[in-house]
Amino acid sequence: xxxxxxxxxxxxxxxxxxxxxxxxxxxxxxxxxxxxxxxxxxxxxxxxxxxxxxxxxxxxxxxxxxxxxxxxxxxxxxxxxxxxxxxxxxxxxxxxxxxxxxxxxxxxxxxxxxxxxxxxxxxxxxxxxxxxxxxxxxxxxxxxxxxxx
Amino acid sequence: xxxxxxxxxxxxxxxxxxxxxxxxxxxxxxxxxxxxxxxxxxxxxxxxxxxxxxxxxxxxxxxxxxxxxxxxxxxxxxxxxxxxxxxxxxxxxxxxxxxxxxxxxxxxxxxxxxxxxxxxxxxxxxxxxxxxxxxxxxxxxxxxxxxxx
Amino acid sequence: xxxxxxxxxxxxxxxxxxxxxxxxxxxxxxxxxxxxxxxxxxxxxxxxxxxxxxxxxxxxxxxxxxxxxxxxxxxxxxxxxxxxxxxxxxxxxxxxxxxxxxxxxxxxxxxxxxxxxxxxxxxxxxxxxxxxxxxxxxxxxxxxxxxxx
Amino acid sequence: xxxxxxxxxxxxxxxxxxxxxxxxxxxxxxxxxxxxxxxxxxxxxxxxxxxxxxxxxxxxxxxxxxxxxxxxxxxxxxxxxxxxxxxxxxxxxxxxxxxxxxxxxxxxxxxxxxxxxxxxxxxxxxxxxxxxxxxxxxxxxxxxxxxxx
Numbered sequence: 001x002x003x004x005x006x007x008x009x010x011x012x013x014x015x016x017x018x019x020x021x022x023x024x025x026x027x028x029x030x031x032x033x034x035x036x037x038x039x040x041x042x043x044x045x046x047x048x049x050x051x052x053x054x055x056x057x058x059x060x061x062x063x064x065x066x067x068x069x070x071x072x073x074x075x076x077x078x079x080x081x082x083x084x085x086x087x088x089x090x091x092x093x094x095x096x097x098x099x100x101x102x103x104x105x106x107x108x109x110x111x112x113x114x115x116x117x118x119x120x121x122x123x124x125x126x127x128x129x130x131x132x133x134x135x136x137x138x139x140x141x142x143x144x145x146x147x148x149x
Numbered sequence: 150x151x152x153x154x155x156x157x158x159x160x161x162x163x164x165x166x167x168x169x170x171x172x173x174x175x176x177x178x179x180x181x182x183x184x185x186x187x188x189x190x191x192x193x194x195x196x197x198x199x200x201x202x203x204x205x206x207x208x209x210x211x212x213x214x215x216x217x218x219x220x221x222x223x224x225x226x227x228x229x230x231x232x233x234x235x236x237x238x239x240x241x242x243x244x245x246x247x248x249x250x251x252x253x254x255x256x257x258x259x260x261x262x263x264x265x266x267x268x269x270x271x272x273x274x275x276x277x278x279x280x281x282x283x284x285x286x287x288x289x290x291x292x293x294x295x296x297x298x
Numbered sequence: 299x300x301x302x303x304x305x306x307x308x309x310x311x312x313x314x315x316x317x318x319x320x321x322x323x324x325x326x327x328x329x330x331x332x333x334x335x336x337x338x339x340x341x342x343x344x345x346x347x348x349x350x351x352x353x354x355x356x357x358x359x360x361x362x363x364x365x366x367x368x369x370x371x372x373x374x375x376x377x378x379x380x381x382x383x384x385x386x387x388x389x390x391x392x393x394x395x396x397x398x399x400x401x402x403x404x405x406x407x408x409x410x411x412x413x414x415x416x417x418x419x420x421x422x423x424x425x426x427x428x429x430x431x432x433x434x435x436x437x438x439x440x441x442x443x444x445x446x447x
Numbered sequence: 448x449x450x451x452x453x454x455x456x457x458x459x460x461x462x463x464x465x466x467x468x469x470x471x472x473x474x475x476x477x478x479x480x481x482x483x484x485x486x487x488x489x490x491x492x493x494x495x496x497x498x499x500x501x502x503x504x505x506x507x508x509x510x511x512x513x514x515x516x517x518x519x520x521x522x523x524x525x526x527x528x529x530x531x532x533x534x535x536x537x538x539x540x541x542x543x544x545x546x547x548x549x550x551x552x553x554x555x556x557x558x559x560x561x562x563x564x565x566x567x568x569x570x571x572x573x574x575x576x577x578x579x580x581x582x583x584x585x586x587x588x589x590x591x592x593x594x595x596x
Contacts (some may be wrong), residue, residue, distance in 0.1 A: 008207035015485055015496045016478060019313055020320040020373060021202055022497070026211045027179035027314065031463060034176050038462055042523075049462045050469070050522035053170055062175045075318060075497040076489075164336055164347045164466055165329060165474065169522060171348070171467040180314060187313055191374075198313045199320070199373040224348040224467060225340075319500055324509045325477035332474050351468055360473045364513035 004050035005141030007040045007084040013073045023072035029052060030065050033097045033110030036081035041090065044138050045131070057079055058128055060114040068109045071101065081110075085139045091115055091124045098148060109148055154290030156189045157231040162222045179214050182246045182259030185230035189244065193287050194280070207277055208264040211260035212241060217258045220250065227251035230259075234288045240264055240273040244282050247297060258297055303439030305335035305338045306380040311371045328363050331395045331408030335377035338393065342436050343429070350398045356426055358412040359414045361390060369399065376400035379408075389413055389422040391433055396446060407446055452588030455529040460520045470519035476549045477512050480544045480557030483528035487542065491585050492578070505575055507561040510539060515556045518548065525549035528557075532586045538562055538571045540582055545595060556595055 011032070019025040023033075041060065042048050052059050073079055079101050086096040097110040115124045116131060127135070168174040175183075186290070190209070191197050222228055228250050231259050235245040246259040264273045265280055276284070309330070317323040322330075339358070340346050349355050371377055377399050384394040395408040413422045414429060425433070458479070466472040471479075488507065489495050499506050520526055521557070526548050533543040544557040562571045563578060 014315055014323065016323050016481060018318045018497075020199060020316045020318065021210075022318045025183075025314050026175060026214055030176035030179040030214065030216070034174075034463060035461055048523050050169060050465075061170075061221075062218060064215065064217045065175055065179065066213065067179070068213045069211060072210075076495050085295050093582055149530075163333055165332060165472050167348075167467045168462055168463045168466060169469040174463050176463065183314060184312055197374050225346050318497060319508075323481075324512055325474060325481050328474035328477040328512065328514070332472075348467060359468075359519075360516060362515045363473055364511065365477070366511045367509060370508075411513065447508065 005138055006038075006077070006082050006084055007043050008091060009036050009039050010078060010080045011035075013075055013077045013079065015075045017073075018075050023074055026067075026069070029067040029069065029108045029110065031097060032079075032081055032108070033065065033112055034062075036083050036097045036099075036110075037095050037114075038113050040083040041072070044134055045050050056119040058119060058125070058131070059117040061117060063113045063115050064111070065113075066111045070106045070108060073099075073101060073107050079107055084142055084145045085135050086111065086145065087125070088132070089137050091126055093127065093131070096145065098146070106149060153253060154287055155231050155233055156185075156192050157229050158185050158188050159229045160184075160225045162224055163226065164224045166222075167224050170227060171190065172223055175216075178216040178218065178248070178257045178259065181228075181230055181257070182216060183211075184254055185232050185246045185248075185256070185259075186244050186261050188210075189232040193283055205268040207268060207274070207280070208266040210266060212262045212264050213260070214262075215260045216272060219255045221249075222250060222256050228256055233291055233294045234284050235260065235294065237276070237281070237284050237288070240275050242276065242280070245294065247295070255298060303436055304380050304382055305334075305341050306378050307334050307337050308376060308378045309333075311373055311375045311377065313373045315371075316373050321372055324365075327365040327397070327406045327408065328383070329368060330377075330379055330397060330406070331363065331410055332360075333367060334381050334397075334408075335341045335393050335410050335412075336396045338381040342432055354417040356417060356429070357415040358421070359415060361411045361413050362409070363411075364409045368406060370403050371397075371399060377405055382440055382443045383433050384409065384443065386425070386430070386433050389424055389428070391425065394443065396444070404447060410412070452474075452585055453529050453531055454483075454490050455527050456486050457525060457527045460522055460524045460526065462522045464520075465488055470521055473514075473516070476495065476514040476546070476557065477557045479515060479526075479528055479546060479555070479560055480507075480512065483530050483544045483546075483557075484542050484559050484561075487530040503566040505566060505572070505578070506564040508564060510560045510562050511558070512560075513558045517553045517555060517572050520546075520548060520554050526554055531592045532590055533558065533592065535574070535579070535582050535586070538573055540574070540578070543592065545593070553596060554563050559579050 084096040087094040091114045094113045099108040155244045233245040236243040243262045248257040381396040385392040390413045392411045397406040531543040534541040539562045541560045546555040
């Protein structure tokens, strides 16, 4: 499987993403990170979260989700979320999602740690060979993770 | 001002909080943390986020929001979010929100770091005396933060 | 089964329910209506949407959801949503949800038409005797629907 | 101003748009309708909801939002929302949003009635000449509204 690494999705901030301060509502950045990861999963692993659930596949539930906010986004702002694999563990891996406003200014940095679970989606299991191989390949394809600033 | 420390809010997971896996959608836990912090702010600081914006008050925008997930919540589950002050810095403070299912099982742990800003809500400023005093008092009122498990 | 008819749920508008105009984001009123209906279903029909899905029960998917807005709600506003059964059809029923601000001012009027489906949740089926009986009883228990104004 | 009438936006259903039934959460369709209207407003009226608020422009708050559901959308489904002007009143206008799945199957039909208000966004006012002209022109550009089925 080939992808254009790193995966980058672009979107536009909608009115409903924002709060009375006129900026994106803080927990919504976590949603932006999840959406980028969703696209990444499909492109790199070849299946969607939905398919994981319905096809008896290995699951990748989230163990932790963090967002560091650098510059607020406002309604209408275009932004790009770029996905890197920051760490590969024994039973988990961590995605790094860097969100930049259309003009390149750093907006948010998200990290999402996913555990691989057996198809019952209950118990953690070591990364399968396919996960190991594709995560490692994706890291290589991305090259160095850019300094965040 | 007196509060019943620690502040604890209870809620029930709604159908719409949950995703096709039948559990709370991951970024929604960040919303639960925000909502607990919102209640805490009003009880301890005596004003709402909304009032901060509209009354020329010191603001407390979020610099980072993290959620660690221990046990998924499902539709109809009751849960309680308890708010602690975990750290008091020079221009920021960090809230710790511990979410437990109705039966006491640990579900999520959130951390939200807020920066205090001048009333223009643009630039960080040192914690005012009132913030320092109330944060410190709240910490004392809460006693030791319970071990998370 | 007895209920305190009409079912009324109270809530408080949260910061994250609101948009940059400082009022509840329009589609969120549909969420308020759904949440009231969710509570009503559990109280009157004795099972949750979640249980419908998992226990092979008759389903009640939504065919239409409408919200008429009379007065905007703002962060911190308390409001009450009261649920009535407005119409009982052959394969569907319509709930009316009247939302009032804490001071009694009319805020929103929602209508949600639900179709009853067989346990596969695919095809509409006539209301079961239990649905007919409970919907009719609830209507009787509620008495006249108050004039909306 | 010229537009490619009718305005049509395409999107893909995300995991987080969906509920435990594995389909888009009902109130979320209202969000899809709002998002289509948001794009329409900017393309046809030349300004965003956000700019209405901040630039002392005529406002177009929503008086009612309805969604009729024909076929559920699922995670990953592509869909297109096409926006028509269904009615032009004295102080309001009504948008019709037709949502079709990627394969053309009708999914949802939304209607959103907007009131024009003076720049204080408080009181309804007759449609300005610009609104009348552009709404009428858009209707003409769209031609007949297709039969919904």
